[in-house]
Amino acid sequence: MKVKLGESLITIVGLGKVGSNIAEHIVLKGLDDLTLIDIIQGLPQGNALDLGHMASQLNIDVKIKGSNDYRDLEGSDIVIVSAGFPRTADMSRLDLLKKNKAIIKQVSEKILEYAPKSKVIIVTNPLDLMTYLALKTTGFDRSRVFGVGSELDAARLKYHLSSILKVSNSSISAFVIGEHGDSMTILKSQSKVNGVPIKKLLDESQIFSLIEKTKKSGADIISLKGATTFGVAASTSSIVESMIKDKKKVHLASFYLNGEYGLNDICIGVPVIIGKNGVEKVIELEIDNDEKDLFFKSAESVKKSIQVLMSDE
Helix, strand or coil: CECCCCCCEEEEECCCHHHHHHHHHHHHCCCCCEEEECCCCCHHHHHHHHHHHHHHHCCECCCEEEECCHHHHCCEEEEEECCCCCCCCCCCHHHHHHHHHHHHHHHHHHHHHHCCCCEEEECCCCHHHHHHHHHHHHCCCHHHEEEECHHHHHHHHHHHHHHHHCCCHHHEECCEEECCCCCCEECCCCCEECCEEHHHCCCHHHHHHHHHHHHHHHHHHHHHHCCCCHHHHHHHHHHHHHHHCCCCEEEEEEEEEECHHHCEEEEEEEEEEEECCEEEEECCCCCCHHHHHHHHHHHHHHHHHHHHHCCCC
């Protein structure tokens, strides 16, 4: 019988395709008891029952509750926010800004009211902007609010590298920083296969193709099946596991920078160490000048979007 490892309640707000898949991953790992919250009547309750039956079959001892009431956030140690409108094939992440701004603001206010000691993981797009909004709305310490973005981008990079080089995923270390969007920065100097940088294994045309495939991955999936679900669920549950088990593992997360990488007042993808208290440290990588230029351009793009986000328009 699988023994439950966690000691703190996990809550997921938003039970669409992404939220439901995240819930499944968390239950399969037996990480902790789980509360599911959504405004749609019956949806979280039905998911709770279905997941409960799955857990029963697999002898996983976790309690799962569905609710339409934000008051059930009370007692949560980790809150995963996947509420909001999904991105469509003809829509950039920034196109989602106005649609999801009000939703994330409201959810963040409810978290502040009912779970003021929780750590908050944002999954809703546009990821970096919604993470920034949640941080500013809750007023939490920056260590307790971060987003799942570059972790997923790195998984996509690793997938394409494995396909091109015909090597196991376990042999690849992939690094993507910057915006979770079109200006993401693939680090050729830090992405490696058994310690060898990919820029020594691939020619320029192959690297260009690799970067384009990675950047288009989300849009490609959306055009084919309507939504990205499995990859983001795996990335999110991996981060949650690091928190529950206090792994002190390096993840790529959208995080509020306070001087790191020479940036301030911005949430953007960087490598961080994650443990039971959330983000414990930002890892400042040594990147080459070309990568720095791309990263700062990405940051500038996010900064401009933050100005729009925080305006009264």
